[in-house]
Amino acid sequence: MKKMFVWVTLIFLAIDLVTKTWAENTLMIGGKQETVISYLYWSLLYNKGMSFGFLESRPTLVLLLNFIAISVVIYILIKYLSHSFMWYIASALIIAGGIGNFVNRLFSGHVIDFISVQGYPAIFNVADIEIRLGMVFIIILVSKDYFVEKRKEKL
Template identity: 40%
Template sequence: MKQFKMNNFINIIIIWIILSIDLISKFFIFKYLHLYKSYYINSYLNLYYINNYGIILGMFCNHKYNLIILFINILVLILFYYINIRKKSINFINSLIIAGSLGNFINRVINGFVIDFIDVHIGNLHYPIFNLADISIFIGIIFLIIKYMLYRT
């Protein structure tokens, strides 16, 4: 039981760190960058501040309150799963997903939109603009897929 409490404490710290970095980065982007202006970093990375009123690729942008309800339900499901799983590695993976989800959820509730600003491109091929919370969610999902693929074999 002590080990479980320590793992939970560590995972809460991980969530807090990722969430803090995400929200601070969004605050600075909102405060200091101009909307729809590109800031060159290098040949494959720009900062480009946009307000994302939807979800992936801006889908469902006219459904603000439905998105908030959807995100609350997803967070409740993840938290329920998180509380009931005792495996350290899966809790770490869930911490990544929870931190990213909370970052975007808080941003959406406060602003009515999510601040995206990372623009990755190779030549004229651009990946959709995203933020640090999206990276956390993406890495968590990749680790979750790998974990389940290894578990199945």
């Protein structure tokens, strides 16, 4: 299972890095390119901060926080989490997304964002989707475990 976790993490990381490379080589900064989905656009942006440009003036702090977050998730995975398939997928998504953004910040000083959704106030990337999707999976898994434990207590 651990080998599969590494491979899944690497696949998610590759998807993120390949899409960022595509965006940087194809799109123009500040431009807006339509897609086949009417509310989805490609729009290249270099983000030196975190979500919504938070801490943009503190790139070293952002890099450090990114590294700490990745380390904490890896530690929790190794130390505490059950080794079920869905926990691995959720963790792989978060770790891959975190590493993808960390690699951008480390080597470029910014994250490559390029996905724009009409009505959503920020431009984001695949790593951001991976991180949020992994977090949703973890919330679902924790909620499921909580309700199973509550049900056992009533019996």
